Amino acid sequence: xxxxxxxxxxxxxxxxxxxxxxxxxxxxxxxxxxxxxxxxxxxxxxxxxxxxxxxxxxxxxxxxxxxxxxxxxxxxxxxxxxxxxxxxxxxxxxxxxxxxxxxxxxxxxxxxxxxxxxxxxxxxxxxxxxxxxxxxxxxxxxxxxxxxxxxxxxxxxxxxxxxxxxxxxxxxxxxxxxxxxxxxxxxxxxxxxxxxxxxxxxxxxxxxxxxxxxxxxxxxxxxxxxxxxxxxxxxxxxxxxxxxxxxxxxxxxxxxxxxxxxxxxxxxxxxxxxxxxxxxxxxxxxxxxxxxxxxxxxxxxxxxxxxxxxxx
Amino acid sequence: xxxxxxxxxxxxxxxxxxxxxxxxxxxxxxxxxxxxxxxxxxxxxxxxxxxxxxxxxxxxxxxxxxxxxxxxxx
Numbered sequence: 001x002x003x004x005x006x007x008x009x010x011x012x013x014x015x016x017x018x019x020x021x022x023x024x025x026x027x028x029x030x031x032x033x034x035x036x037x038x039x040x041x042x043x044x045x046x047x048x049x050x051x052x053x054x055x056x057x058x059x060x061x062x063x064x065x066x067x068x069x070x071x072x073x074x075x076x077x078x079x080x081x082x083x084x085x086x087x088x089x090x091x092x093x094x095x096x097x098x099x100x101x102x103x104x105x106x107x108x109x110x111x112x113x114x115x116x117x118x119x120x121x122x123x124x125x126x127x128x129x130x131x132x133x134x135x136x137x138x139x140x141x142x143x144x145x146x147x148x149x150x151x152x153x154x155x156x157x158x159x160x161x162x163x164x165x166x167x168x169x170x171x172x173x174x175x176x177x178x179x180x181x182x183x184x185x186x187x188x189x190x191x192x193x194x195x196x197x198x199x200x201x202x203x204x205x206x207x208x209x210x211x212x213x214x215x216x217x218x219x220x221x222x223x224x225x226x227x228x229x230x231x232x233x234x235x236x237x238x239x240x241x242x243x244x245x246x247x248x249x250x251x252x253x254x255x256x257x258x259x260x261x262x263x264x265x266x267x268x269x270x271x272x273x274x275x276x277x278x279x280x281x282x283x284x285x286x287x288x289x290x291x292x293x294x295x296x297x298x299x300x301x302x303x304x305x306x307x308x309x310x311x312x
Numbered sequence: 313x314x315x316x317x318x319x320x321x322x323x324x325x326x327x328x329x330x331x332x333x334x335x336x337x338x339x340x341x342x343x344x345x346x347x348x349x350x351x352x353x354x355x356x357x358x359x360x361x362x363x364x365x366x367x368x369x370x371x372x373x374x375x376x377x378x379x380x381x382x383x384x385x386x
Contacts, residue, residue, distance in 0.1 A: 016364040017357075024366065063384055170384065218357050218382035222364060227380065245383070249354045 017219045020256050027223050034220045038070050038208050045192040047206040048161070051080040055159035055203070057150055058085040058107070058114065060099030060228070062221035063165025065106055067208055069226060071163060072110055086153055086162070088146050089118035091126020095234055102228045117153050119145055123299075125306055131235075133309045134302070138235035141302055148299040152290060154203030166207040169214040172259045173244045175266050180244070188277035191270050201284065201291045213259060319373040321345060327381035336371065343367040345377065356381055 009015060013026030025033055042048050048071075056071060058064045068085060075081045087103050090096055100116065107114040120126045125133070127142055134141065154162045171190060178187040195204040209217060221227040251258045284290065285297035292298075317338035323345070324331050336344055342358050342365055358365055359378045371377070 014363070015366055018366050061384060165384075167384075214382045214384065215354065215357065218380065219364065222357060222359070222380070249352050252354045253352050 016223055017216065019216075020213070020260065030219065031223065034212065034216060035070055035073070037212060039074075041192065041211050042074075042208055045206075045210070047163075047193055047208060048074070048081065050078070052160045053082050053158060054084070055154050055157065055162040056083060056085050056112075057162055057164045058087045058103045059165070060087070060101070060103035060106075061165065062227055063167055063209060063217055065102075065165075065226040066217050066221050066224075067163050067165045068106070068110075068112065069224065070208065072112060083112055084157060084159065085112050085114045086150060086157070087114060087116045088149055089116055089120075090142055090146065091119050091128055092233065092235065093128055099228075106226075115153065115157065117149050119149075122149060123303060123306075127235075130302075130306060133306055136302075137239070139239045139241065142235065144298040144302060148290060148297070150205075151201075151203050155201070159203055162203045162205045163208055164205055165209060165217075167209040167212050167214050167217050168259055168263055169245065169248070171207070171210060171266075172248055172262045173241050175262055176244050176248065177240060184273065185277050187266070188270075188273040190266070191274075211263070319371060319375075321371055321373075321375050321377055323349070324376075324378045325349070325351075326379065327383070340371050341367065342369050342371065342377075345371060346379070349379070351379060355383060 008022055008024050010023065010025045010029040013028065015024035016027050017030050018024045019033075048054065054071060054075075056064065056068045058068060068083070071081075071083055075083045085103070085107050087100055089100055104114055104116075106112075118126075119130075123145060127138070127145075130136075130141060131138055150162060174190055175187060178184060178190075192207050192210040193204065194207075195202045212220075218227065248259060248262075283292055283294075285292040285300055286295050287300045288297060290297050290299070296304075318335050319338060319340065321334045321336060322331065323334055332349075334345060334348060336348065343353065346353050346356070346358075346367070353367055356379050358367075358369075359380065360369075360375055
């Protein structure tokens, strides 16, 4: 799409956003700009093939609803691309119940099948219960179980790929967090397309919003009625990620383009990182047979601790 | 003596789930409002009458403004 700029405004309509480069776009032009940016990302990184059984990880938040909205449009244009939504109910009282209700309503209205899997049903504990038993960081343990379930259920549903709502801000935070923790191997597992395609144990994950800033995603969600009234996860506010996010937002305000700079330069080095940390044969957990880099996967290690604590 | 005109804005900040009345100088903009509330413009979108407005938009007395966080839910 080529937008002709007139004194920085796209046209005579009232603008809804000012992009990093200064252009002000109205609702119609921003929708065009945003959707074509996502489709371009899909083409640039070869995220989606001509025929897919595509899963969308749906939290009910703006990012995942935006991904589902755009991929649903793609599916309408290409009926060989089938869409299934997957939601994980971690069991976070007063938060996830609201977002799941939003997700269900959206799927009902848009003719998408929503598959919900819960920690309680799959592991025997809600996240709230896990955090009362173990003295661990909420986001760490939650991430382990969520990734475990998404991977396992994607495979069981025979999904060819799983799309997530990760945006440019999420990726930028992960890059900087890994740098700060000197964990470059974790950065080798970042990028717009992750997971081992050649191993049947892994569902490949794709990030169609990879080059979209969080403010752009929120603007798209707002003008298309996808924004609901709920705040961030109660466990996330004081996380390391939240502090890195605030630091990056301060830098972005002072030096516009900081986030694009970080992600674009990371993309230049990503092939080198992937080559350096190219995995050997994928191992499986001795207990559950899910993919693992150790004898026992992190989910089974946590579950053992939880069960032992409950017995004592 | 020339009195400087001020305006009063009713603001809803969704991240804190709170309403506030903010007094600003007569020709203030969204940018001035965010500055006064110490909110980084990168982290929010702002609406008036359910329409998005940009940082350079002038505000009027008794405007009803919503400040919506762009931070992901998790």
